[in-house]
Amino acid sequence: MNKIPTLFLRDPDNRKRLLPEVHPGCGWVLAGEGVATRKYDGTCVLLDEDGVWWARREVRPARTRPPGYRPVMTDEITGKTVGWEPIAQSSYANCHTEALGSARRPFAPGTYELIGVKINGNPESVRGHTLIAHAEADRFDVPTEFTALRVWLLAHPQYEGIVWHHPDGRRAKLKHRDFAQSPILTV
Numbered sequence: 001m002n003k004i005p006t007l008f009l010r011d012p013d014n015r016k017r018l019l020p021e022v023h024p025g026c027g028w029v030l031a032g033e034g035v036a037t038r039k040y041d042g043t044c045v046l047l048d049e050d051g052v053w054w055a056r057r058e059v060r061p062a063r064t065r066p067p068g069y070r071p072v073m074t075d076e077i078t079g080k081t082v083g084w085e086p087i088a089q090s091s092y093a094n095c096h097t098e099a100l101g102s103a104r105r106p107f108a109p110g111t112y113e114l115i116g117v118k119i120n121g122n123p124e125s126v127r128g129h130t131l132i133a134h135a136e137a138d139r140f141d142v143p144t145e146f147t148a149l150r151v152w153l154l155a156h157p158q159y160e161g162i163v164w165h166h167p168d169g170r171r172a173k174l175k176h177r178d179f180a181q182s183p184i185l186t187v
Helices: 093-102 146-154 176-180
Strands: 008-011 014-022 035-039 043-047 053-059 070-074 081-086 110-116 129-133 161-165 171-175
Touching: 014 146, 053 093, 093 110, 093 129, 146 171, 146 176, 161 176, 171 176
Parallel strands: none
Antiparallel strands: 008 014, 035 161, 043 053, 043 110, 053 081, 070 081, 110 129, 161 171
């Protein structure tokens, strides 16, 4: 799990504002090489190849990493490290247990979004808790031009955003709040 880059660059003077310039390495999205899927608003969990569940965890600089933590990458700008901690010690352990108990199918190794009533204020408006496979998220046919994407996302406030998946594993994202919190900035 690497941090997914935002499709467009952020304004260095106001990190909440996007510039209409494509992030380096994300040009494949505009070339139509990826599949756009819904970004759910929950917390990321992983079922590894050994059948062990992990929770995504971000650790700020100078903070102690939890026991069993597996760092994946450190953001050069913020100094925050993202990685995995055993789900049993995560603050979402009970929610995850409930989601597993209500599941009607076995889970394959991969990443999932854990959503529910006790996660992020339940913006997905679900009852209880559930797991959604990232590989099975709703697919969208969305524009890729800056202004058109802004219009599309602002017209769909029920979605946290979009994640594009390239066949080789690369990803890019764009969140509703990336546009909702800032006016258009032109270059």
